[in-house]
Amino acid sequence: MVGIIVTLRRLEAGVVVNRTVLVVDDNAKIVEVLSAYLKSEGFDVRTAADGPSAVASVAEQRPDIALLDIMLPGIDGIELTRRFQREHDLPIILVTAKTEEIDRLIGLEIGADDYVSKPFSPREVVARVKAVLRRVDGSHIPDAPSAIEVGDMRIDNERREVTIAGEVVELTRTEFELLATMASHPGRVYGRLQLLEAVSGDAFEGYERTIDAHVKNLRKKIGDDPRNPRYVRTVFGVGYKVGTD
Amino acid sequence: MVGIIVTLRRLEAGVVVNRTVLVVDDNAKIVEVLSAYLKSEGFDVRTAADGPSAVASVAEQRPDIALLDIMLPGIDGIELTRRFQREHDLPIILVTAKTEEIDRLIGLEIGADDYVSKPFSPREVVARVKAVLRRVDGSHIPDAPSAIEVGDMRIDNERREVTIAGEVVELTRTEFELLATMASHPGRVYGRLQLLEAVSGDAFEGYERTIDAHVKNLRKKIGDDPRNPRYVRTVFGVGYKVGTD
């Protein structure tokens, strides 16, 4: 069981302080991947592998937000959520193994600020962490515009929704991640390995050409012709990019 | 007239040099992935697939840091660590297959500067490489160069795009690599073998004159006259260079 704490910058008595995120999961790999992403986004990260460790970590120093797995040794995520919210008014994002659990949790009025179901992409988690922090203290969190526009296409990270000329386009999780990743830096070229990592969290396993398949499906849905693309351009021998030539 | 925007560099006797990382692993894919990420962060990367090759590579030219797999044909990573640290005072990051091995290794006081356990994310590795280099020589490591300017030509690595006086010039992958490689050290002369390696990743197969063909095509696209070049100059009997005379 591992817990991670992450932070984004915040102004405190005139001093710039990184936001701290506590990540709690017993899967070391998940913790590692999330840590890397959160750190690269400017958060400070602390980790815990089980319930009691998480409690100790929060008691020692209150993080700005906690990411809790539900299945946890010692004390489970639900109990932790109750305790942290009551005692520390801590924003919480719960991680569940099954989608259906979310409904049950909401029914139980657990009161977490957001939920993420596995499998999730690191990008998605980071986006939600930022969203919750933004919502909670309404402040300026650098980066992460909630929506990006490329031509008449609009990518809304918070709602996880893409519209073209106002029309909603239904995308799968992977397709959205692919598009959102590339659109976060329009014009920048992304290699297949980078995209594979952004989509699956691991660049080492998996077939690079899988990305091609997703790009194909994505293009079909957004009505993009590979020969004359408006949105997703292929960069021969390198990868793909979105937007400006 | 040469202008450099940003880059991962260090001043050495007045000369700008990229940091060099030696990646040693017998898994070709891992080497490939790590190389890609490290290069995209502005590092020069050399690779070796076994112990003896690594020794030869370091003897030939000392890298700034080495990334060693523990399980290695010929000479294992632990022995390499001892040798490199004793003989070259080389910063080392060890890669292990099992987390538990790390504790054992620390117990053995191998003296590596850091450890990474598989599976790891490429980002994590890059972060640790930077951290170790920062720790070792105290200097801040800036982010990867986003663009280099030579006269009115701008080479944007992130977008993989070249503009001259604001006009975009369409280049193939090889042409871009060629130009970007030479432009990373304006004024420095590159031999055909060096360029062949930079472009194909392998200097030992291929015809040197192939570079000439690419230079020809490149010059045509950027509007450079071989007799009176503004950007890519021929160094008779040696190779090519970009920029200042």
Added chain:
DNA sequence: CAGGGGCTTCACAGGCAGTTCACACGTGGT
């Protein structure tokens, strides 16, 4: 447990890019 959706992998086809060759031209040395 049958159905469906989504992710991955595979095989094939077409096209673009890389390589090579041969010859013309320029360079530098004698």
Added chain:
DNA sequence: ACCACGTGTGAACTGCCTGTGAAGCCCCTG
């Protein structure tokens, strides 16, 4: 000025890269 050798160049050839449809697999759903 001549010669030898390195370089510029256009065209043909080869090979790699990408786009694509289809099949397999896994997980979730009803």
